Amino acid sequence: KISRILFPTDYSPFSNETIEYAIAFALEYGARLYIMHVIELATNDPKDPLYKKPNLSDYTDVHNFVKSSTARQLKGARLASSKFEFKEIHSMGLSASREIVKAAKAKKVDIIVMASLGAGFLKKLLLGSTTEHVIRDAVCPVIVTNKGDRNFVNFETDSIKIARIVCPVDFSACSARAVKAAIDFAERFGAEIILLHILDDGSQINDFYLKHFKPADLKKMEKTAKIRLENFASKNIGKGIKHTSVVVTGNPKKDISIYASQK
Numbered sequence: 674k675i676s677r678i679l680f681p682t683d684y685s686p687f688s689n690e691t692i693e694y695a696i697a698f699a700l701e702y703g704a705r706l707y708i709m710h711v712i713e714l715a716t717n718d719p720k721d722p723l724y725k726k727p728n729l730s731d732y733t734d735v736h737n738f739v740k741s742s743t744a745r746q747l748k749g750a751r752l753a754s755s756k757f758e759f760k761e762i763h764s765m766g767l768s769a770s771r772e773i774v775k776a777a778k779a780k781k782v783d784i785i786v787m788a789s790l791g792a793g794f795l796k797k798l799l800l801g802s803t804t805e806h807v808i809r810d811a812v813c814p815v816i817v818t819n820k821g822d823r824n825f826v827n828f829e830t831d832s833i834k835i836a837r838i839v840c841p842v843d844f845s846a847c848s849a850r851a852v853k854a855a856i857d858f859a860e861r862f863g864a865e866i867i868l869l870h871i872l873d874d875g876s877q878i879n880d881f882y883l884k885h886f887k888p889a890d891l892k893k894m895e896k897t898a899k900i901r902l903e904n905f906a907s908k909n910i911g912k913g914i915k916h917t918s919v920v921v922t923g924n925p926k927k928d929i930s931i932y933a934s935q936k
Contacts, residue, residue, distance in 0.1 A: 674857055675702040679782040681709045681773050681807075687788045691818045695786040697826040697833050698816075699757045701861075707780055709762040711769040770806035777811055785815045814854045835862040839933040841869050841925070844905055852909045859914055866916040869932060870902050871925040895920055 680695040682688040692708070699706040762780075766772040777785055789804055808815045825835050840855045842848045855866050872894055902918045910916050921928060 675704050675783040677707065677780055677782040678704050679707045679709060679773070679777050679780065679785045681711065681769075681785070681787045683710065685788075687818075687820060691786065691788040693828045693831070694816065694818060694826050697831045698784065698786065699759070700831050701833055703757060704783070706757060706759040707762050707776070707782065708759060709764065709773065709776055711772045712763075712765045713767070713769050768806075770803045770810065773803075773807050774810045774812075777813060783813055785811055785813060787815065787817060789817050789819045833862060835859075835864045837865050837867060837936050839867045839869055839929070839936060841871065841929050842902060842905060843870070843925075844901060848905075849909050856910065856914060859916075864915075866910065866914060867936065868902055868906055868910075868916060868918045869929065870898050870918075870920050871928050871932075872898050872920060872922045873925060874922050891922065895922065 675698060678695055678699055680692055682692065695706055698704065762776055764772045764776065773785070773787075776782075785807065787804060787807065804817055808817070826833055835858055838855045838859060840848075840852055842852070852866070852868070858864060859866050872891075874891070898920045899918070902920060906916060906918050919932075921932060
């Protein structure tokens with residue numbers, strides 16, 4: 674189902690590692706890989722009365738440097754001998770995230786693969802805020818790698834091995850769409866899906882909430898959540914897909930990643 678992949682890069686060592694994930698997916702699915710770099714134009718706020726439209730000719734040298742960096746990265750990633758099609762996209766704009774999302778729409782890509790943050794003098798491309806904006810605005814799934822990730826790609830053979838997929842669920846329509854993406858990978862790689870619902874313990878709300886919160890209430894909420902999660906699973910996951918449902922009490926912002934790291 675994946676025929677086009679977009680890989681934004683800033684040519685940092687971390688991006689050089691992340692491209693291996695994009696290569697592996699391109700080989701696995703026989704997909705075309707778009708390798709994209711965005712030069713963010715240094716400008717003031719367009720709403721500022723002193724705002725001046727940037728002169729693109731000022732960025733010619735940078736753009737030429739970027740093209741040469743692309744060639745070095747492609748060579749380092751062994752793309753020359755890879756059996757799939759790849760194309761370069763060089764773009765300039767006021768916002769890297771907007772350019773990435775726009776390119777994803779224009780090229781009708783199926784997934785975006787990108788690093789969580791970059792390094793070097795062009796590091797602004799992949800800093801957290803850019804990645805967050807891409808995740809929020811993209812019209813396709815986004816795979817984000819972090820330093821120290823548990824590698825599911827063998828960089829020597831470009832093979833992909835996915836055994837378990839944690840899919841957080843809050844019972845929304847967005848959760849249902851996320852499960853569909855998880856099912857695609859589970860079917861392809863024979864993986865197990867773990868549906869995870871974090872029941873907020875209220876520790877991040879306020880003292881008033883905690884004073885009126887009773888342990889008996891939490892047990893009742895846990896029981897209700899387990900029933901809802903089982904119903905969610907039966908509705909959204911068909912037979913033949915190995916899956917489990919887990920309800921955990923805690924802080925959703927922290928405990929999703931903690932739970933995943935322990936599996």
